[in-house]
Every structure is written in C-alpha cells, then in structure tokens.
Amino acid sequence: MTAPIPGSEIFSSRPIDPDTLSRMIGSTVPIHTVTQEQIDAVDPLTYEVIRHRLWSVTDEMGEALKRMSGSPIVTDANDFDFAISDELGQEVQVGLYNTMLVGAVDLAIYWTLRHRAQNPGITEGDMFLCNDPWVGGGLHQSDVMVYQPVFHDGKLFAWTSAICHEPDLGGSGLGSFDPAAKDVFSESLPTPPIKVMRNNEIQRDVADAWIRRSRVPMLVGLDLRAKIGANTVGRTRLTSVIEQYGADTVKAVMKRMMNDAETRLRHKLTALPDGTWRATGYQDQSSVGDRAIHKITVAMTKNDNHLTFDFTGTDPQTGVINCTYAGMRGGVMLALLPILAGDIPWSAGGLMRCFDLVSEEGTINNATFPAAVSRGPIGPAWLTGNLIAECLAQMLDQRIELGKNVQASCCGTWDTAVIAGLDERNDHSVPFLNIMMEPMAGGYGARPVADGMDTGGLFCIPMGRIPDTEMTEFLYPLLTLWRREEPDSGGPGRMRGGVSASVAVTPYGSSLPMGLVFASAGKAIAQNAGLAGGQPGNTGLEILARDAGIAELLAQGRLPGDLGDLGGTREIGACYAESYLAPGEVLYMHWQGGGGYGDPLRREPAAVARDVVNGKVSVEGARINYGVVVAEGDVDTAATEALRDDIRAERRSRSDIPQTQQANVHPETGRRIDDNLAEITIGEARVIACAHCGRLLGDSKTGRLDLARYEGPSTDAGPQVTSEPTEYVDTPVVFRQLCCPGCWTAVYSGIIPADHPDHVSDLARLLPAVAE
Numbered sequence: 001m002t003a004p005i006p007g008s009e010i011f012s013s014r015p016i017d018p019d020t021l022s023r024m025i026g027s028t029v030p031i032h033t034v035t036q037e038q039i040d041a042v043d044p045l046t047y048e049v050i051r052h053r054l055w056s057v058t059d060e061m062g063e064a065l066k067r068m069s070g071s072p073i074v075t076d077a078n079d080f081d082f083a084i085s086d087e088l089g090q091e092v093q094v095g096l097y098n099t100m101l102v103g104a105v106d107l108a109i110y111w112t113l114r115h116r117a118q119n120p121g122i123t124e125g126d127m128f129l130c131n132d133p134w135v136g137g138g139l140h141q142s143d144v145m146v147y148q149p150v151f152h153d154g155k156l157f158a159w160t161s162a163i164c165h166e167p168d169l170g171g172s173g174l175g176s177f178d179p180a181a182k183d184v185f186s187e188s189l190p191t192p193p194i195k196v197m198r199n200n201e202i203q204r205d206v207a208d209a210w211i212r213r214s215r216v217p218m219l220v221g222l223d224l225r226a227k228i229g230a231n232t233v234g235r236t237r238l239t240s241v242i243e244q245y246g247a248d249t250v251k252a253v254m255k256r257m258m259n260d261a262e263t264r265l266r267h268k269l270t271a272l273p274d275g276t277w278r279a280t281g282y283q284d285q286s287s288v289g290d291r292a293i294h295k296i297t298v299a300m301t302k303n304d305n306h307l308t309f310d311f312t313g314t315d316p317q318t319g320v321i322n323c324t325y326a327g328m329r330g331g332v333m334l335a336l337l338p339i340l341a342g343d344i345p346w347s348a349g350g351l352m353r354c355f356d357l358v359s360e361e362g363t364i365n366n367a368t369f370p371a372a373v374s375r376g377p378i379g380p381a382w383l384t385g386n387l388i389a390e391c392l393a394q395m396l397d398q399r400i401e402l403g404k405n406v407q408a409s410c411c412g413t414w415d416t417a418v419i420a421g422l423d424e425r426n427d428h429s430v431p432f433l434n435i436m437m438e439p440m441a442g443g444y445g446a447r448p449v450a451d452g453m454d455t456g457g458l459f460c461i462p463m464g465r466i467p468d469t470e471m472t473e474f475l476y477p478l479l480t481l482w483r484r485e486e487p488d489s490g491g492p493g494r495m496r497g498g499v500s501a502s503v504a505v506t507p508y509g510s511s512l513p514m515g516l517v518f519a520s521a522g523k524a525i526a527q528n529a530g531l532a533g534g535q536p537g538n539t540g541l542e543i544l545a546r547d548a549g550i551a552e553l554l555a556q557g558r559l560p561g562d563l564g565d566l567g568g569t570r571e572i573g574a575c576y577a578e579s580y581l582a583p584g585e586v587l588y589m590h591w592q593g594g595g596g597y598g599d600p601l602r603r604e605p606a607a608v609a610r611d612v613v614n615g616k617v618s619v620e621g622a623r624i625n626y627g628v629v630v631a632e633g634d635v636d637t638a639a640t641e642a643l644r645d646d647i648r649a650e651r652r653s654r655s656d657i658p659q660t661q662q663a664n665v666h667p668e669t670g671r672r673i674d675d676n677l678a679e680i681t682i683g684e685a686r687v688i689a690c691a692h693c694g695r696l697l698g699d700s701k702t703g704r705l706d707l708a709r710y711e712g713p714s715t716d717a718g719p720q721v722t723s724e725p726t727e728y729v730d731t732p733v734v735f736r737q738l739c740c741p742g743c744w745t746a747v748y749s750g751i752i753p754a755d756h757p758d759h760v761s762d763l764a765r766l767l768p769a770v771a772e
Contacts, residue, residue, distance in 0.1 A: 032155040068226035080164035090349030103330030107136025127197035132190035139377035141188035146227035160234035170213035175418035179576035181372035258350030266305035284524040285575035286319025300391035322367035323376030331384030378414035408595030410459040411442025412527030421514035443498030443593030452498030452594035477509030492625035493534030493596020500593035524725040526751035532675035533746035534596030542573030545586040658706035695742030
C-alpha cells in the first residue's frame with residue numbers, strides 16, 4: 001500500500017448537496033434555476049417534447065465525436081459517453097455508451113464549481129479538460145473528459161460533457177498500462193480540471209502540453225478536438241432549445257426529468273422486498289509477479305425506497321487493481337442502469353439520489369492517492385458492478401414478474417492486451433499502438449426466461465461494437481488468423497450463458513518484435529458467476545505461440561485455424577505482464593462468456609442439441625455439463641435420462657450431506673424465491689423448501705439452508721474451464737457446488753477460493769426477518 005501524500009486530499013471529489021454547493025459558490029458564478037412551482041407548471045406535452053429534444057442533443061454530440069475521432073476505440077468500439085447536466089452538475093441526460101462513466105461525470109463538475117469558480121473563473125466560452133480519476137470525469141487517467149459551462153443571459157444554465165478512452169497518455173507502460181506500477185507516478189499523469197478553451201478559442205499551450213505526453217500525439221490531439229467539437233454541438237443545440245421554449249421552461253423540464261427518474265425508481269424499490277443481500281468477488285493477481293487474490297465484498301440493503309451498498313471488508317489497495325471513489329460509483333451505475341432503470345429514462349442525477357455508498361478509504365475500489373489506478377474501470381470497478389448485479393438479481397428473482405430483469409454476470413471483465421511497435425509497410429517506419437478491442441464481443445449472462453446473448457457485447461457499453469477485422473489489418477501491421485465464437489464458453493445452466501469468442505493475430509508488415517502488455521483478471525477465479533445453480537462461463541486465457549512457423553504455413557497456402565496447427569512452444573500469459581510478440585509468433589486471446597442460470601441438468605435436451613448443432617456447445621460439453629447425449633444432431637433420449645441419473649448419483653456420492661431431518665412439504669403452495677427455492681408458511685414458522693422435490697432445507701429458527709456440499713478441482717466445472725488456477729495464484733481455488741439433498745438439483749455452482757464465504761446458505765437473504 002502506498003503512503004498517503006499530504007496535500008492530495010483537495011483533489012478527492014464526492015457528491016454534494018445541491019443547495020450546499022449553490023451556497024458555496026455564492027455570487028461568484030451567477031446561476032440560473034427555477035422554483036418547484038415552475039417545475040410543476042410544465043404541461044405533459046411540452047415536457048415530453050423538450051425531454052426528447054434534450055435526448056437528441058446528446059445523440060448529436062455522440063455522432064459528432066465519432067465523426068471527428070480517428071481512434072477505433074471511439075469509432076468502432078464506442079467506448080465513450082456524453083451528458084447534459086444542470087447548472088450544478090447533476091446529470092440530466094446521459095448517453096447509451098459507456099455507462100460506467102455516468103458515475104464520474106458529475107463529480108468533476110462539482111469539483112470545478114468549488115475550486116475553479118474564483119480562479120481561473122468559469123465564464124462563457126470556457127471548456128475544461130480533466131483526466132484525474134480522484135476528481136472525477138473518468139475512472140482512470142485514460143478516460144479524458146472535456147466539458148463546458150453553458151450560459152444564458154449571463155447566468156450559468158447547464159453543462160455539457162464528452163469523454164472517451166484515449167489509446168495512450170504516457171507513463172512507463174504501453175497504452176498507459178504499466179502492469180508493474182507501484183503507484184500512480186508510473187502511470188499517466190492525472191490532470192485536474194484545466195482550461196483548454198477560453199473565449200471559444202483552444203489554448204495552444206495547454207493542447208501542446210496535453211499531447212506531448214502521448215506515444216500517439218496526433219491521435220490524442222484529434223480526439224481532443226473531437227470532444228471540443230462534440231461540446232460545441234451540444235451548446236449550439238441546447239441554446240436552440242432554450243431560444244424556442246424559453247430558459248425557465250427548459251430548466252423546469254431538466255429538473256423534472258431528474259425528479260421523475262428518482263420517483264419512478266423509488267416506486268419500483270418500494271414494491272420490492274426489504275432485506276440485505278451479499279456478494280464477494282476477487283481479483284486474481286494485482287501486478288507483475290503477484291500470486292495472491294484480492295477481495296471486494298458488498299452488502300446491499302434495501303429499506304423501503306432506498307438502497308445502501310456497504311463495501312466494508314474489502315481488501316486494501318494494492319498493485320494496479322485499484323479504482324477511486326468515482327470508479328466504485330461507476331461500477332454501481334453499471335449494474336443499476338440496465339437492471340433497475342431499464343424502463344426509466346436515464347436522468348442519472350435523479351437515479352443516484354436513491355442509493356448511498358459506504359466504503360472504507362484506501363481499499364481496492366476506493367483507493368486513495370497515489371495508488372496505481374490504470375486498471376480501475378476494467379478491474380475493481382467492473383467487479384464492483386458484477387457484485388451489485390448479483391445482489392440485485394437475488395432481490396429481483398423473488399418476484400417472477402421481474403424475472404426479465406434478472407441476469408447472471410456478463411463476460412466477467414475486460415481482457416486487456418496492448419500491442420505496439422513499428423509499422424514497416426510503407427516507405428518509412430511509423431510507430432503504432434493498438435489496444436485489442438476484440439473482447440467487446442463478450443457473452444451476456446443468462447436470464448430465468450432466456451439464454452444469454454452470444455458475443456452480445458459488454459454490460460457496461462450497450463452500444464458497444466467489435467472492431468472491423470479488415471480495418472484493424474489496414475491500420476496496424478497485424479494479420480488476423482481467426483476470430484470466432486468458442487463452444488462451451490457460455491456458463492452451463494437451465495438457461496445457457498452467452499458464448500464468448502477468441503482471436504489469433506500475428507505480426508504482418510513488421511520485422512521487429514512488438515511490445516505487448518497484458519492486464520486482466522478472471523483467469524484463476526471466475527468473474528462471470530452463474531445464478532440459481534447455473535455455472536460460470538469460461539475462464540479467460542491468453543497464449544503466446546513462440547516459433548509458430550507462420551511464414552512456412554502461409555508459403556504453403558495454409559491458414560492455421562487452431563493452436564494445434566501451429567508449431568513451436570506455448571507461453572501462458574499472466575494476468576499482469578509485459579512481454580513481446582515477434583514475427584512468426586501468434587497471440588491467442590480467449591475472453592469470457594456469460595454465466596448460466598439454473599441447474600444445467602434441467603435444461604431441455606432439445607435446446608442442448610440445438611446448441612451442439614449451432615456450435616455453441618460441444619458434444620463433450622453437452623454430455624459433461626448437461627447430461628445430454630447428442631448423436632448426429634439428435635438427442636438420444638434413453639441415454640440422456642440414464643446419464644442424468646448417473647450425474648445426480650455422482651453428486652450424491654461425492655457430497656457432504658447434512659444430517660438433518662428429511663422432511664418434505666408441498667412447494668407448490670409456497671412463494672417462489674428463485675429457480676430452485678420456495679418459501680412456505682407452516683403455522684407461525686416460515687420455511688425454505690426445494691421448489692422441485694419439496695425437501696425442507698431451512699427455517700426461520702436455524703437461519704441456514706442445509707445443502708449438500710461438494711468442493712473439488714475447478715476442472716470439475718466442465719470444459720468451459722480454459723485455464724489452470726495454479727498458473728496464476730497460490731491460493732487454493734475450487735469448484736463448489738451446493739445441491740438439494742433430496743433431488744440433487746444444483747442450487748449454487750462457482751469457481752472460487754476455498755475460503756469463499758457461503759452467502760448462498762444464509763437464510764437472511766431469503767427471509768429478511770431472520771436478520772433482525
């Protein structure tokens with residue numbers, strides 16, 4: 001853990017009450033606001049028209065950014081976002097791109113109002129630039145926000161902002177990822193809000209200082225101007241709306257948008273059960289050479305119409321797997337927006353009033369300066385989102401009508417690989433740097449009513465896309481050998497998780513070795529957990545094929561389609577490492593699919609056969625994970641029934657069976673809790689029973705579910721396990737499965753550390769009164 005640096009506290013931004021903030025800035029910056037009476041006076045038709053106009057303004061900002069940027073991160077992968085905020089920075093309308101950024105945009109504006117209002121001042125024609133993740137705006141230094149105040153009649157009316165991930169902003173590692181960083185001083189320099197525009201003119205000295213830090217300055221400079229252009233479009237369009245409808249009316253709509261979002265979310269929460277749900281996840285490795293695991297844990301309490309997320313007990317900051325408060329908040333929004341607010345307009349300023357965050361300072365998802373945070377959004381912030389999604393799913397799964405919003409984890413996390421070198425395809429050598437964006441094609445988690453989408457994208461970027469292979473080969477001296485979906489990568493379950501994909505690339509057009517950086521997680525311990533007995537999707541895997549003999553194969557007219565077609569040796573990529581890729585060698589990446597939902601043995605055999613025919617599940621995967629025998633595309637019904645009986649018998653023989661009374665009840669008379677459990681009232685007692693066989697599993701007196709327990713090697717989970725935990729960590733990692741000791745239906749399946757807490761058997765999550 002790095003020692004705190006006195007004086008850095010001023011750069012730590014937190015949410016602030018709007019009235020308090022307004023009083024703090026006083027008359028330094030005159031602000032435009034409206035009364036509650038003016039908000040209430042807006043008629044419904046005008047409200048909807050202006051609301052949609054504001055939505056269209058943000059869409060136009062996004063299109064402007066994409067048209068002006070030359071970075072595939074923006075133009076292909078859509079890793080950016082934008083927002084319109086009110087005069088005090090509360091987010092009124094956000095984009096449908098990288099939703100994690102929603103948790104950070106307002107923090108930067110709050111900080112700017114507090115610390116820039118007097119000197120250098122906030123005036124019309126200004127734009128600010130910020131990449132300081134402690135201030136906000138982004139989740140790590142590579143997230144760069146340009147934002148502007150919008151004035152009307154001399155008063156601060158609103159803010160617009162545009163933000164995207166930059167390919168490189170300096171630091172000791174390629175792409176600003178240094179997997180061996182001890183603190184932030186080995187990474188890109190965090191820059192607190194600085195004026196990049198004055199009087200509507202770009203400040204050349206600031207722009208030059210900004211791009212000077214980068215290995216790809218022309219690309220960073222173009223992105224800077226793209227964000228300035230997007231903000232200019234935002235100001236122009238917003239001013240047009242004000243001129244048409246009047247400032248007071250537009251501001252009243254902005255305030256009401258946030259109020260309506262808050263009201264609708266609180267109404268939805270009120271209808272859900274009160275209680276506390278817990279989840280714990282891990283980062284395997286923290287930096288080069290580390291072989292430990294690092295924990296994030298959360299307790300989500302829902303009380304009436306409010307949520308509290310308590311991260312007490314999370315491990316201290318370490319290595320490069322840290323994120324700031326903005327990252328933790330962004331992780332919460334990653335899950336909350338699609339799961340709870342999928343049918344509510346995304347006026348984030350109102351939605352964020354409905355929850356509180358409790359967290360110890362100096363932990364891996366609330367790191368203090370000067371922790372290394374380059375991995376922040378795609379490490380601890382992403383894992384935070386996965387854990388919040390798991391808690392929300394447990395809460396929502398108790399209501400069958402809300403099943404459409406329940407989802408297992410999607411694609412675990414992001415697999416980072418950065419390749420840089422010299423492009424020798426032209427008359428002169430040109431440096432290049434490519435962040436491999438293929439892992440955009442992650443598998444979505446399964447739902448109680450549907451399989452997860454195959455290579456559907458990322459949970460946090462609804463509008464994300466995978467890069468065009470031909471464009472990648474045009475821009476960089478790389479040849480793609482294959483890019484395809486991988487069978488068995490989706491988490492097995494009654495509903496299958498979406499499959500992921502793999503890519504294999506080799507240098508083509510460069511005679512020199514290329515630098516390579518790995519930064520990932522989910523290789524030893526699953527990040528893509530299943531639900532209700534569903535299993536995790538595949539673990540991540542990167543392999544370097546040394547001396548692969550590519551030149552000889554191509555000379556023979558053969559294009560390799562599998563690692564087995566390559567010669568040489570294999571080198572497994574660590575979670576965090578610096579390496580190289582030489583001519584004739586191959587980088588293979590296999591990122592993660594989505595988690596499954598429900599016991600795989602309860603999946604319809606015909607659905608498994610279709611998956612086999614469509615290449616989503618292998619014949620072996622069908623047999624091991626689903627107990628389904630498929631021959632020439634058809635189900636062998638008799639063999640399948642026998643095999644499933646054998647698998648249940650194996651579960652019985654290998655498990656520790658609880659020594660409790662073998663009582664049975666009628667589950668059909670109870671209240672469904674999830675795919676496998678039902679709550680039944682017997683007299684004054686509340687009991688939990690298996691929803692399939694009626695076996696009594698626990699009651700309000702014991703406080704625990706009595707489930708059969710098995711722990712074995714992670715490979716027991718099935719062929720979706722693509723990596724060996726001992727390659728990455730020293731901590732024992734197991735496949736844990738908890739089953740009903742009556743019918744041997746799986747209630748929980750996970751690839752976890754051996755000492756992982758058993759949240760599943762805690763009846764407090766099912767019968768909240770037990771906890772009181």
